Amino acid sequence: MAEKTLVIFEKPIYLCMEPVDPHLFATAFGVVETPVEVNVLLRDSAVTYAVERQDMKGAKVLGVDVQEFDTNPARVVKFMIENGGQVYVVREDAEARGIAPTDLVPGVRLISREETVGLIENHDAVMVW
Amino acid sequence: MARQNGAKSVAIVLATGSYEREAPTTVLRLAEKLLERGVNVNVWAFEEAVTLTNKDQIDHSEPGALQGILGEKHSHVSKYIDMLLRAGLHGAKLDWVSCVLCVQERGVEKHQMNSVTIGTLGDLWKFVRAADRVITIPSYR
Numbered sequence: 611m612a613e614k615t616l617v618i619f620e621k622p623i624y625l626c627m628e629p630v631d632p633h634l635f636a637t638a639f640g641v642v643e644t645p646v647e648v649n650v651l652l653r654d655s656a657v658t659y660a661v662e663r664q665d666m667k668g669a670k671v672l673g674v675d676v677q678e679f680d681t682n683p684a685r686v687v688k689f690m691i692e693n694g695g696q697v698y699v700v701r702e703d704a705e706a707r708g709i710a711p712t713d714l715v716p717g718v719r720l721i722s723r724e725e726t727v728g729l730i731e732n733h734d735a736v737m738v739w
Numbered sequence: 740m741a742r743q744n745g746a747k748s749v750a751i752v753l754a755t756g757s758y759e760r761e762a763p764t765t766v767l768r769l770a771e772k773l774l775e776r777g778v779n780v781n782v783w784a785f786e787e788a789v790t791l792t793n794k795d796q797i798d799h800s801e802p803g804a805l806q807g808i809l810g811e812k813h814s815h816v817s818k819y820i821d822m823l824l825r826a827g828l829h830g831a832k833l834d835w836v837s838c839v840l841c842v843q844e845r846g847v848e849k850h851q852m853n854s855v856t857i858g859t860l861g862d863l864w865k866f867v868r869a870a871d872r873v874i875t876i877p878s879y880r
Contacts (some may be wrong), residue, residue: 623759623760623761625761625764625765626758626760626761626763626764627757627758627763627764627813627814627816627819628758628761628813629801629809629810629813630809632758635801635802635805635809638758638805638808639804639805640804642804642805642847643804659845669764669768669822670768671764671767671768671771671819671822672771672819672822672823672826674819674822674827676764676819677813678810678813678814679809679810679813681808681809681810685808686808686809689805689807689808712868
């Protein structure tokens with residue numbers, strides 16, 4: 611049985627008419643509402659999900675907000691951490707995009723690309739979005 | 740045929756479906772600005788993009804455990820398309836055409852919004868030929 615699952619995000623999705631990337635909130639649901647231990651690895655461009663101070667409120671069509679509720683991926687990342695999920699960010703991928711450790715949601719763990727191998731080995735199942 | 744100065748007609752070919760990418764949102768925002776500038780817009784929805792105009796979409800509630808971070812519910816994309824089509828009634832014109840083959844494949848032919856036209860590949864090429872500018876967004880965007 612896959613009691614411990616690692617969910618990997620590679621490409622971020624913004625402003626898709628959902629409050630956040632549906633894969634991200636499905637993962638948050640796993641963290642908070644199921645007995646499965648769900649942890650998250652953000653790599654490639656998806657490292658932006660852990661960046662604080664994201665703001666989607668400028669996006670409108672004919673004056674109507676594309677996102678009615680003020681949310682963003684960082685809020686979901688913070689929520690998962692608060693509910694026991696571990697969120698890892700690949701340091702090299704963050705650095706390549708000019709993202710400093712101080713830009714990230716508190717509690718996010720920076721790991722090297724090489725360390726991701728051990729992370730995968732330590733989980734029963736891996737889901738890649 | 741292409742004009743030297745100032746586009747008056749833009750064809751947008753969109754193949755991205757609902758709720759999976761940013762491209763449909765970008766197309767809606769772009770269409771709004773083009774209409775504001777008096778540019779006629781023809782959107783030709785192809786592949787998964789034909790689901791954007793499914794009239795049976797409804798606002799749905801978010802899971803209770805996540806409502807604190809996501810809100811109670813969110814609206815659907817067809818609402819914004821309907822708003823833009825209505826905006827086009829009083830100025831530059833927006834036509835939204837869904838590919839007949841794509842709606843039939845997906846079983847959504849009878850579910851298209853009333854203001855949407857179901858068209859053929861021939862319509863696509865007529866739009867392209869008539870346009871001053873053509874923007875194509877593939878399904879992986």
